[in-house]
Amino acid sequence: MIDEGKYKLNYVYAEDFGTGYFKYGPITLRDRPYMVQSRGLFLRDLPESIKLLVPKEVLERGVVVGDDIPKYLSSIRDAIRNLRYPLRDGIIRKEDEDSWRIIKELSRYGFSQFYQDFTRRPDFRGFFLVVALSALAPDYMRDRMIEVHKELDDELGGKLLQAITIIDQPFAVAIAEKAVTCTVIEAGHGNIQLVPISYGPIREGIVALNRGGAEANAVTREVLKDSGYGDLAKDDYVVEIVKRTAGLVPRNLDDAIKKAREDSDRFSIKVRINPLTEIELRDTAWMRFLIGEVVFNPRHDVFSSYMQQGRLVIEDAAIGDTVFYGEMDMAEALITSIRKVPVEIQDKIMSTIILSGGAFSWSVPPGLEDVAVNSVDKIKFMISEKLPDLANKLSISIVKDPQFSVWKGAVIYGYALPNNVKWNERTKEGWYYLHQ
Amino acid sequence: MSIELARKLIEDWLTQRGLRVVNKLNDREIILTEGNNTVYLRISTEEFPTESYITDELSNVMRNRFNYNKAYIAFPQSVRGLINGKLFRSSRVGIYIYDLSSTDPEKAIEELIPSIPIQLQQGASDDLRRKIDEFERIINDLKNDLLNADNKSLVRDINELRDRLSRIEHELSKLAERVSKLENMARSSDKAQSMSQQVSTIVNDELPDFLSNNPWVNVLKKRGGEG
Numbered sequence: 303m304i305d306e307g308k309y310k311l312n313y314v315y316a317e318d319f320g321t322g323y324f325k326y327g328p329i330t331l332r333d334r335p336y337m338v339q340s341r342g343l344f345l346r347d348l349p350e351s352i353k354l355l356v357p358k359e360v361l362e363r364g365v366v367v368g369d370d371i372p373k374y375l376s377s378i379r380d381a382i383r384n385l386r387y388p389l390r391d392g393i394i395r396k397e398d399e400d401s402w403r404i405i406k407e408l409s410r411y412g413f414s415q416f417y418q419d420f421t422r423r424p425d426f427r428g429f430f431l432v433v434a435l436s437a438l439a440p441d442y443m444r445d446r447m448i449e450v451h452k453e454l455d456d457e458l459g460g461k462l463l464q465a466i467t468i469i470d471q472p473f474a475v476a477i478a479e480k481a482v483t484c485t486v487i488e489a490g491h492g493n494i495q496l497v498p499i500s501y502g503p504i505r506e507g508i509v510a511l512n513r514g515g516a517e518a519n520a521v522t523r524e525v526l527k528d529s530g531y532g533d534l535a536k537d538d539y540v541v542e543i544v545k546r547t548a549g550l551v552p553r554n555l556d557d558a559i560k561k562a563r564e565d566s567d568r569f570s571i572k573v574r575i576n577p578l579t580e581i582e583l584r585d586t587a588w589m590r591f592l593i594g595e596v597v598f599n600p601r602h603d604v605f606s607s608y609m610q611q612g613r614l615v616i617e618d619a620a621i622g623d624t625v626f627y628g629e630m631d632m633a634e635a636l637i638t639s640i641r642k643v644p645v646e647i648q649d650k651i652m653s654t655i656i657l658s659g660g661a662f663s664w665s666v667p668p669g670l671e672d673v674a675v676n677s678v679d680k681i682k683f684m685i686s687e688k689l690p691d692l693a694n695k696l697s698i699s700i701v702k703d704p705q706f707s708v709w710k711g712a713v714i715y716g717y718a719l720p721n722n723v724k725w726n727e728r729t730k731e732g733w734y735y736l737h738q
Numbered sequence: 739m740s741i742e743l744a745r746k747l748i749e750d751w752l753t754q755r756g757l758r759v760v761n762k763l764n765d766r767e768i769i770l771t772e773g774n775n776t777v778y779l780r781i782s783t784e785e786f787p788t789e790s791y792i793t794d795e796l797s798n799v800m801r802n803r804f805n806y807n808k809a810y811i812a813f814p815q816s817v818r819g820l821i822n823g824k825l826f827r828s829s830r831v832g833i834y835i836y837d838l839s840s841t842d843p844e845k846a847i848e849e850l851i852p853s854i855p856i857q858l859q860q861g862a863s864d865d866l867r868r869k870i871d872e873f874e875r876i877i878n879d880l881k882n883d884l885l886n887a888d889n890k891s892l893v894r895d896i897n898e899l900r901d902r903l904s905r906i907e908h909e910l911s912k913l914a915e916r917v918s919k920l921e922n923m924a925r926s927s928d929k930a931q932s933m934s935q936q937v938s939t940i941v942n943d944e945l946p947d948f949l950s951n952n953p954w955v956n957v958l959k960k961r962g963g964e965g
Contacts, residue, residue, distance in 0.1 A: 372783070577820065723962050
């Protein structure tokens, strides 16, 4: 009998299905998983001449991921229709078969890089796989994830996986950050999840916001149009770079706009996309603050005016039993979430707040410290405006390793969750054994 | 499939100019001859190259630069504004620019920077030749001695020769092993992933840093009813 702890030190494998990137790999990678973009390319409209050059098994599967995408991209006639990002909102709809096919390929792509090496080892009896999904993922998504991995395991003669479990991404963040009671705010591309945690996620306390990095991109696009770069505003790559370089989070939006309008030289910025393309925001420099603000609070008049003109859509949405609030500001969402957990643990849960996810990575350029803030200070400031007493009790921090903390937490979960905790259909927790 | 198309286009263009393909190292690297010169060609298909990508490609070529008289990298049109010509000229690596959308195959390729030929390093093969010469001389001496030597000394000489031969064979097999190792390293060096994969699959008996001192390990272990 192989010692459980020793076995898992080598054979726990984690997959983090993030909105932008899929991070994957065994525990032996230590703290750096491999990653590829969470996207897939369907080989639907390939010219016959090109089809002859594509390996048969790839053609049969009809979808490629990772490094294979650039190989085929230039040959696909309708690249926009065939290049799909299945996890843009963190949730895949039941009937969205295309997205499920991409999920399977991403997973296969990951395993293919390790499987051969591991199967050569005499003590290898299959991986203990931990799949990290959005806390808002409905039950059918968890079940389907297990199905997809079962199929992959069958294709490899049942030797790939021993057991599977699923973990919420914010829970994994709390584990990686070593916080046993806390609230994790995960701000992704499509949505923001606030998840209170006390020795495990407290489901009734979860609050979901229907906005995230994508809305910051949408505002950046409007800023580019208003600055005379309507042509470049269509290019997602340009929008992403301008958002990352020029976007700012204001301490207070009205003050920031006032100061920026009075002294546009101080706030102007040039963004170099490549040696040929440079974007300058001078008269519209004040709009840099809108890019960051929309993630935290989209209730300002400027955004309302955008929404009335149909230039920006932020609205409530319901997926399954979960309501995703569109315009609820971050402070209100945090207070709502904390209020939903039992009173006796509210104190502990609000004492540690962990921010994670790409939509929280905002920096403060030197010289603008009087008006611009980072995400931690922004949330502190917002809460102190609403509830000054509460603000003093909060300890807010941002994860040190935002890209990989979910994967790391998933690996720790896989290592520590004992093998005798079997899958529970109701709670969707525990190990789902494939061959027993 | 743009690598296939690009390679075909470039090969045709070069063949029409008198170059001859002698070897394909992989789908991106081709060896050609042009008169007495051997020419190394690397084809890059990156659609959105950056300056650092171009430098990486150059350093990949430089790894084998002294094995060939000339060396070229073929880039797509999009790199045109990003090339540091001084760097390429001083490295004696030339550049072809190709345009897959061009309708005229003649104009689809342009030699942006010619490669300056270099004299190949002959050290290794000279050494080998010297050894072979020495070996030949020994055999000739042996032949000459055969008539006037007595049987005993002949046997002794043969034994000595056998020993030397086996030593040379041993050396040779060690060299061949090293060459194949080097070839494998070169092949996998541009696939950083597969390199680190080897590191990743080393058997592990220690707790990773992020696992040690993590309160969750004990919290989760208790779920199985353990202490």
